[in-house]
Amino acid sequence: MASxxxxxxxxxxxxxxxxxxxxxxxxxxxxxxxxxxATVLRVVSDPTRLQILSLIHTSANQRAxxxxxTVALGLRQPTVSHHLKVMTEAGVVAREPIxxxxxxxxxxxxxxxxxxxxx
Amino acid sequence: xxxxxDRRRAQIAAMADPDRLELLALILGSDTEVTAAGLAxxxxxxxxxxxxxxxxxxxxxxxxxxxxxxxxxxxxxxxxGSAVGHITAPAAGVDPGDxxxxxxxxxxxxAREYADHFAPETIAEFVMGSYQLLASRATVRVHLPALxxxxxxxxxxxxxxxxxADHDFRRDVLFVCVRNAGRSxxxxxxxxxxxxxxxxxxxxxxxxxxxxxxxxxxxxxxRGVAGLTEFPRPLTSEVVRAxxxxxxxxxxxxxxxxxxxxxVDWQVADPVGRPAGEVRRIVEDISTRVQGLVRELDVS
Numbered sequence: 001m002a003s004x005x006x007x008x009x010x011x012x013x014x015x016x017x018x019x020x021x022x023x024x025x026x027x028x029x030x031x032x033x034x035x036x037x038a039t040v041l042r043v044v045s046d047p048t049r050l051q052i053l054s055l056i057h058t059s060a061n062q063r064a065x066x067x068x069x070t071v072a073l074g075l076r077q078p079t080v081s082h083h084l085k086v087m088t089e090a091g092v093v094a095r096e097p098i099x100x101x102x103x104x105x106x107x108x109x110x111x112x113x114x115x116x117x118x119x
Numbered sequence: 120x121x122x123x124x125d126r127r128r129a130q131i132a133a134m135a136d137p138d139r140l141e142l143l144a145l146i147l148g149s150d151t152e153v154t155a156a157g158l159a160x161x162x163x164x165x166x167x168x169x170x171x172x173x174x175x176x177x178x179x180x181x182x183x184x185x186x187x188x189x190x191x192x193x194x195x196x197x198x199x200g201s202a203v204g205h206i207t208a209p210a211a212g213v214d215p216g217d218x219x220x221x222x223x224x225x226x227x228x229x230a231r232e233y234a235d236h237f238a239p240e241t242i243a244e245f246v247m248g249s250y251q252l253l254a255s256r257a258t259v260r261v262h263l264p265a266l267x268x269x270x271x272x273x274x275x276x277x278x279x280x281x282x283x284a285d286h287d288f289r290r291d292v293l294f295v296c297v298r299n300a301g302r303s304x305x306x307x308x309x310x311x312x313x314x315x316x317x318x319x320x321x322x323x324x325x326x327x328x329x330x331x332x333x334x335x336x337x338x339x340x341x342r343g344v345a346g347l348t349e350f351p352r353p354l355t356s357e358v359v360r361a362x363x364x365x366x367x368x369x370x371x372x373x374x375x376x377x378x379x380x381x382x383v384d385w386q387v388a389d390p391v392g393r394p395a396g397e398v399r400r401i402v403e404d405i406s407t408r409v410q411g412l413v414r415e416l417d418v419s
Contacts (some may be wrong), residue, residue, distance in 0.1 A: 030139070031137065033137075034137035034140040035137045037137075037140055038137045038140055041132075041134050042132075042135035045131035045135055046128070049130055050131075112200055115356055115360070116196065116199070116356055119196050119197055119358065119360070
C-alpha cells in the first residue's frame with residue numbers, strides 16, 4: 001500500500017540513532033517519520049476531532065459536509081468548522097468544493113493511520 | 120459511528136511524541152520482551168526510557184511483567200501501522216526488473232476479478248504496493264510474483280469484506296505474531312484443519328520473516344496440517360479490519376477495542392530457533408487453544 005510517510009524520507013538507521021532515542025536495536029522508524037506521525041496524533045488526540053474523523057470515515061463515499069457533522073455531533077457550526085480548519089491545516093483532512101457545497105474527506109495518505117486509530 | 124472513549128484518546132495523546140513512536144517501533148520489532156535498560160544499551164539513559172515505557176503502560180499500550188514490557192493488542196492495532204506497518208515498503212522502492220511484465224499480468228487478472236469493486240489503475244497500484252511489501256524482506260526473488268498474486272488477492276478480498284456492511288465478521292480469524300514465521304503459522308494451520316471452510320483464517324506479522332521457520336514447518340508436515348505454500352505476510356490494516364477475531368501471540372493482551380471485534384492474546388512461547396521437541400510442545404499448546412476457540416466460535 002502506498003505509504004503515508006515512505007516517499008518523504010529515507011528510513012535511515014543513522015538518522016534514528018542520531019535522534020534522542022539511542023538503541024542497539026535497529027530502528028524501524030526514521031526520526032522524520034516519527035515526528036511527522038507525532039504531529040498528526042497531537043492534532044487528532046481530541047475527543048471532538050476523533051468523532052469528526054469517525055463520522056467522515058463511516059459516511060457514504062467517506063466524505064461529509066459541515067452541516068451533517070454539526071447535526072450528528074450536536075455542536076455549534078463554528079465549533080465544528082474550527083476543528084475542521086485545524087485538521088485541514090495539519091493535512092489530516094482536505095476540503096473539496098463541489099458546486100456550492102464543501103465536502104471534507106480524510107487525506108488519502110493518512111487514511112490507514114487514522115483508520116487504525118478509530119479501530 | 121465508532122465509539123469514542125477516553126482510553127483511545129489517552130493512547131493517542133501519549134503517542135503524539137516522536138520518542139515514544141520510535142520506542143514502539145523498536146518494541147514491535149523485537150522478538151522478545153524488552154526492558155528499559157536493554158533498550159537504552161550500555162551506558163544509555165535507562166531512566167528516560169523507563170519513563171516513556173511507564174507512560175505507554177499506563178494507557179494500556181504496553182503490558183508490564185516485572186521489568187519487562189511487551190506491546191498490547193491496542194498498540195498493535197492502533198499504532199502498529201504507524202510504527203511498523205506503513206513503512207515496511209522501502210522508501211526507495213525495490214526495482215521489480217524482469218518481474219514487471221508478470222506483475223502487469225497479475226494486475227490485469229485481478230482487475231477482471233474485482234471489476235465490480237476497484238478501478239484497474241487502483242489494482243495495478245495495489246499489486247505494486249503488495250510486491251514492494253514482500254520484496255523488501257525477501258531473500259529469494261524467484262517466487263515473488265506468485266506470492267504477490269496471492270498476497271494482493273487476499274488483501275483485495277479483505278478490503279471488499281471490510282467495506283461490506285453485511286459481512287459476518289465472526290467467521291474471520293486473524294493470527295498475528297511478530298515474525299509470522301512460527302506461532303501464527305502453527306495456529307492458522309491447525310485451525311484450518313479443525314474448522315475447514317467454517318472459518319476464514321488469516322495470518323500476519325508486524326515484522327514478518329523471510330520464510331516460515333523450517334523446524335515449525337516440518338512439525339506441521341509431520342502432523343499433516345502444513346499448508347504447501349504458506350509464507351510470512353506483513354500486517355496490513357485491511358486484514359485487521361476484515362477480521363472479527365484477532366489473536367495476538369507474544370505481542371498483546373486482550374483489550375476490548377471495537378464492539379463486535381474481539382482481540383485475544385495467547386501467551387505462547389516462540390518456537391523459532393527451538394529444538395524439535397520443544398517446538399512439538401508449543402504446537403500442542405497452540406492446538407489446545409485453537410480447538411477451544413473453534414468450539415467457541417462454532418456455537419456463537
